Amino acid sequence: MVRPIKSHSSQIRTKAACNCGRKQADREDPFSHKAANYEFYQSLEHSCCEKLEHYTFPVFMSSTADAQAGHVDTTREEVTHHPLARKESGKLDSVTAGISNLSLALSLGQSGASDVFAHTSHSLNQDMSDSTHTSAVDLGETGHAGADHKATDRQVSTTEYLPGMVHSNGPVGLLPKFSSWSLCCLGKANSYSPTQGLDQPGFMHGSNYLLPWDMTVKADKEKWPTVNETSGKKGKNKRGQKSIQETEINLRLYLGCEYECPRGHRFFCSGPDKLLKVPGTGPPKDNANKLLNSDMPLYFPCHCRSSKGYMAQLMRVFMTTPEGPVQAKLSPRIQPAPMPCPIFLPTTDGPIKLPAGGLWVLRLPYIYLGEDGPYMIPTDQQHLNSCRLLKGLFGIAQPEQ
Numbered sequence: 001m002v003r004p005i006k007s008h009s010s011q012i013r014t015k016a017a018c019n020c021g022r023k024q025a026d027r028e029d030p031f032s033h034k035a036a037n038y039e040f041y042q043s044l045e046h047s048c049c050e051k052l053e054h055y056t057f058p059v060f061m062s063s064t065a066d067a068q069a070g071h072v073d074t075t076r077e078e079v080t081h082h083p084l085a086r087k088e089s090g091k092l093d094s095v096t097a098g099i100s101n102l103s104l105a106l107s108l109g110q111s112g113a114s115d116v117f118a119h120t121s122h123s124l125n126q127d128m129s130d131s132t133h134t135s136a137v138d139l140g141e142t143g144h145a146g147a148d149h150k151a152t153d154r155q156v157s158t159t160e161y162l163p164g165m166v167h168s169n170g171p172v173g174l175l176p177k178f179s180s181w182s183l184c185c186l187g188k189a190n191s192y193s194p195t196q197g198l199d200q201p202g203f204m205h206g207s208n209y210l211l212p213w214d215m216t217v218k219a220d221k222e223k224w225p226t227v228n229e230t231s232g233k234k235g236k237n238k239r240g241q242k243s244i245q246e247t248e249i250n251l252r253l254y255l256g257c258e259y260e261c262p263r264g265h266r267f268f269c270s271g272p273d274k275l276l277k278v279p280g281t282g283p284p285k286d287n288a289n290k291l292l293n294s295d296m297p298l299y300f301p302c303h304c305r306s307s308k309g310y311m312a313q314l315m316r317v318f319m320t321t322p323e324g325p326v327q328a329k330l331s332p333r334i335q336p337a338p339m340p341c342p343i344f345l346p347t348t349d350g351p352i353k354l355p356a357g358g359l360w361v362l363r364l365p366y367i368y369l370g371e372d373g374p375y376m377i378p379t380d381q382q383h384l385n386s387c388r389l390l391k392g393l394f395g396i397a398q399p400e401q
Contacts, residue, residue, distance in 0.1 A: 015264030016040070016264065016366070017200070017264070017316075018044035018045070018048045019184055020048065023044055024201050025043075025044055037180035037367055055354075057183070057347050058156070058347055059175055059179055060161035061175075062159070067159055070163070071171075072163065156175055166344070168342050181363065181365060182362070183360065185359065192320055194282055195283055198256075204267045204304070206279060207267035207278070209283065210320070213254070213288040213291075214251070219249050251322045253319065254320040260312055260316070261312040267312070269300060270291075272297055294391055295388040296393075297389075298334065299313055314389055317362040317364070319362075321355065323357045332346060332389065335388050336387055337387060344368050
């Protein structure tokens, strides 16, 4: 008698929200990065997120019935074909991590349900908050919204796929069978209430607010007559051309970096070392400056009542996009371990251009899988501080005229 093969189970369960964050469910301990980053969230799509507008990340499209995993060189030490290689100092190289025959949760140093993401008693290092770099505002780049997003210009294989995740050390021309990321629109930008915050399950009291990002831009008054303006003046015109009335316009976007612990508790941080806590009703007194100018930790201590001291993981990024003369964009780049290690990103096609007037949520991967296995949560506090979302996530660009 042949017994049926059952899937692995460690009996470990955590609680997590879906792609858009509006529904929570129990998560079985994943034994593959597909189960962790794709299958769990797909199982909740039909009951929650399916009808929302989704951004489609590039994935492998087969032209043959016998498609195979492409060869990935694990010995390369440096990559120069992608801008990430120039942005980060040091060599971007895969590191050996994890024990491949254990579940992903256990290989991340988690010995049981009560110990998942347990953290040390030390506070996060202040180095992450001491950034002196300027804001991520950039009006020099032109481009269209996500609906007009073009596929990469390079030749993409239709016979070989990327067996792991997209990162800065990955081979050119290979795409994964599925995306470990998700990006969807919750609704119109004005559906977010600055006084009430996000109305989603799991958020700790007073920690469900996005932070304002205020800016002033110049634009043609005739093209943007309904947008809040501060002053106006006529621009110089050449002979025979109609004069352009230039107006300074105030715009406000709302941003948020959301953390989620294994017990399903969720919260936003106002900076790399501060959990957002609003007493009473909003809006919060903080602004989004630190989110714009600082690296954000990939892991942050949860303030839930537990003697274990759970560690929350950065799982979602929220952004409202303005109705105005700017193009909102996202450039997510995750460093899951001390350098050298690859930088993980959803696509190598550049910044993600978002349509105007929406409330967008980017769900990050639950597991970061390198060529040698998943990246473990460091037990050393100094190494823990190296796990981060790199600054430059949020930006704006001038749309094409």
